[in-house]
Amino acid sequence: MRAQKVSFKYPKGEKKALNGLDFEVNDGEIFGFLGPSGAGKSTTLGILTGSITGWSGKVAVGGTNPEEADGDFYRNIGVCFESPRFHMKFTAAENLKLFGGLYGKKLRNMKELMDRVGLADDLNKKVEAYSKGMKTRLSLVRSLLHNPDLLFLDEPTTGLDPTLSRTVHNMIQEERDQGKTIFLTTHDMVTAGSLCDRVGFLSNGNLVLIDSPAALALRFGSREVRVESSIGSTRNFPMKGLAENEGFLTLLRSGVVETIHSREAGLDDIFRRVTGKNLT
Structure with a gap:
């Protein structure tokens, strides 16, 4: 996964949301974008996953320009959004079956994944009754369901208590250990420090620093x-x-x-x- 000189400005924005980003994510690593709200993390994720178009520069995700993405591209990525969208009148199980059916490939065990994130008892509950933290966990399950090679996780521990955050951390690390490549955004330094092989510091649309958490701790300590x-x-x-x-x-x-x-x-x-x- 690679981005070269990527810039983007929203149509009604007064300034650029991203300013010439350059970074590369290695196969099999967890790469984290660390920055406060409004830094450009979700915009970057949107560009990488093809949901935002009209940017300048070059982007290749699994060898594909996201603006030219086809069905094979989306079968190979999983996305967990900070503010996920579901069919609110459907149950969690109905949502997962619907979205899972779009991929045309063998799916992982839905009940096992829901159990891992503590939602096994809520599988047949309508999503409109879910809290924000429950929706975050359901979104993670949806991103893993079709067993993609690339994962994009936008603030994956938002709204979770420390115990559930640790569970999510463990699941993400297990995916990396299976050879998955993971791009995550966060403003949580605990998540970044414990999960990421490397982190990029994003501020006002500028990528100012990239290194491993351990190397940064030594360099600045x-x-x-x-x-x-x-x-x-x-x-x-x-x-x-x-x-x-x-x-x-x-x-x-x-x-x-x-x-x-x-x-x-x-x-x-x-x-x-x-x-x-x-x-x-």
Whole structure:
């Protein structure tokens, strides 16, 4: 999946929503677009999946220009939208059967997928009775149902509690472990840090930085460890020469140490330092 110099302006927009984006998503990786609301994440996803046209630049998804997408293209991708659309008067099962029937291929077990996301008991409930978080999980199931090779996930943990978020994280990682390529958007640095092999920082339609979360944490963090003690003191020690640092060793032997932490930077802090903006 590759985008080259991609720009886009909505017909009634005063400025460009995207400004010359350049990025590549490797096969079998989870690539995350990290940015606040309005940064251009959903616009990018719309271009990659063919739902937004009229952009400039070059885009190839599985070797196909999304503006020229055919049935084979859509059989090979799964999309989970932040604000998914369903037939509200239909049950979840009826919706999944309807959408699943469009692909003309063998489907995964609907009940098993619904059970994984905690919706097994709601399979025959009308979608109009679903909460926002339930619709998000149903949208994830719909995106996985036809077992696509490419997944596009727009804020996949929106409206979910920590337990359900962890379940969704595990499911996404399992898809990656099966060789799937996953493009996700999020403003949640926990989701980005725990899931993504690489992340791109998007701010005001500009892609300002791409790297792995681990590499970013080291690049922008301090090469120090912070030691907190039970007597209320906090001291920082440089990692270089730590094993021979007499002050550090003395503190360890004192018996008052409560915590020791390395001082890598968090993604939210890095984003703020690079863009001057908060993620939320």
